[in-house]
Amino acid sequence: MKGFLKSVGLLTILLVCSAFLLSGCGEDKPKTIKIGFNLPLTGDIPEVGEGSKNAAEMYLKDINDNGGLEVGGQKYPLEFVYMDNESKAESATNVALKLIEQENVVAIIGPNSSKQAVPAGGTCNENRTPMISPWSTNPNTTLDRPWVFRAAFLDPFQGPVVADFASKKFNAKTAAVIFDVSNDYSKGLAEIFKSSWEAKGLGPVVAFESHGTKDQDFSAQLTTIIAANPDFIFVPDNYNQVALIVQQARDLGYTGPFMGSDAWGTPDLIKLCGEQCFGNYFSTHYAAAGAKGATKVFIDRYEAAYGATPADYAALTWDSIGIMVEAIKNYGKVDADPVEMRKGIREGLAAITSFDGITGSCKFDAQGDPIKCAVVVKISDKGEFVFEESVCP
């Protein structure tokens, strides 16, 4: 009992001390601007986390090599904290909390996919910390959340883009959808696509099948889809599932085209899917092949640094940091208290009406969502993503 009391006492002293320590830090003049990154470095889509981190490192080096970010006539170095959300919804909220409460970041970039961005956006909003999701396209990420912003277009825009393109390109009358029911992004986009396809009045969505995130066998769903004989299959899934779905559909005798969404756009899609994905189309945020201007400069530098073409999430992360930096400049000073600073950055973000990024220029609406163009790319016979068509709202 005595030992127990002793350890409790020690723990209390430690806690009190650490509280003093923390407050002691806060009273110092701020030396850096600390931004957190909530990224899927492991889990289902590690490639996405990696690409985002690479782009962020590049941005960080640019700023800090110049002595830091100039705010209110004084230069402050940036500090980026990367944390792994394992591509899980529950880990994403934990990471957001950790960044806010332990790391005391002034703003958060990420999570990337809607599956994590929707719950983590809630956490950031409740804790009054500005968050920008680079890649999330699900409306719920920012809906009624004044603290949450994004750099990508929305699924209510992407769904009709896919439907329009497919009806033109494949001359399609009927469509089928296979999606991941436990992924907010996939499910949301599938439903939006279904309603926008049916609104066109060309024909019905003949099959609307779902699967789970960890599933590896899709033959039963695909048999149902193929029996319904659609003109094309829409697959708003992550690249790892796309590779399996396309292969299994071909094994079951399907010869028609596939249409994908922005989650397809990773170099790993080609590595995992190979030739079977060639010749298919997907909608995305930008096309690396044939880019011009600032986009081209970014792509060339990224390729030189990491030996790979940056995918859309890398470019969007770059733009997200750009938007964040502009917000900090809008606010015009750096507070010692992160809570004060967060409030300022949020106001700075809300004040941005338009932004010229490497994924195109955009305007922001009242929800904090950008209004920008989408592109449709074709997977060429060399496995490159080639620009096919640009669709603007």
Place this chain on the structure above:
Amino acid sequence: MDFIIQNILNALQWGSFYALIALGYTLVYGVLRLINFAHGDVFMVGAYIAFFVSGFMLGDTLGLSPTVTFLCALPVTMILTSLVGVTLERIAYRPLRRKGAHRLYVVITALMCGLILEYSNLAVLGASRLKFPELIHKTVWNIGGVTVTNLKVIVIVTAVLVFLFLNFIVTRTKIGMAMRGISYDKFAIPLMGIPIDNIIVFTFILGSGFAGLAGLLFAMSYPILEPFMGMLIGWKAFIAAVVGGIGDIKGAFVGGFLLGFIEVGVVALPFLESTYRDLFAFTILLIILWIKPTGLFGMPQSTKI
């Protein structure tokens, strides 16, 4: 009609993997009364071993043709994976058994071993997925609207052959008799002069070897490897083994195919949505266990295997 036959084929292929993995669970349980929760991850390790073995054989130093690679990789993968299983038994389960630990602790150890395998793989190879090379040139046969690939046929035939082989070993051979003996009475068997540790090692060789075989075939059918690929399928195969009556070879085989058929069936039925697949699948299994708690072929108490 071809829709139904197609789905039966789908179910047979998917059920084959459940059956192959469930057989490993059931063998170890039958002899040791130990639920080897690391088995799903031994299956994952098997798939990775198959990846590296076939990568090495296809590579520049040897440069074998894909078909030869498949034939060579088959035994090599099985042997290496069974070594993994035996190592697990040696360093994790045997010391506990020697100290007379309760079975519960060994089961927890098995769970931890599975996590260690997953995360050491994650630490060594990273989170990025691997693409398994094509070893058998795939041919798609179309018979009256039903499509089947040569790989599917190989998978289904292998599952049946493995079942027949294990059934033969356990029921018709001396070593099988020893295995059944241990399951009856662990204390009397050493007194009969049977080397109990050797029999247990043999059990692990069989179970893990066939997990390696399943890993190879799985990687060929679903050619994307990741460190957690064995988790869900391992759990489901365990449930299949329990439903079939864990400890019974026939039960694991039937249970595996049963689960495959239920999963595919729920998706294929036109009036059910695919969203409800796992919900319906496991409700059906729950009802089976409710009616027959020992599983389809299971017998109460210690007369298993």
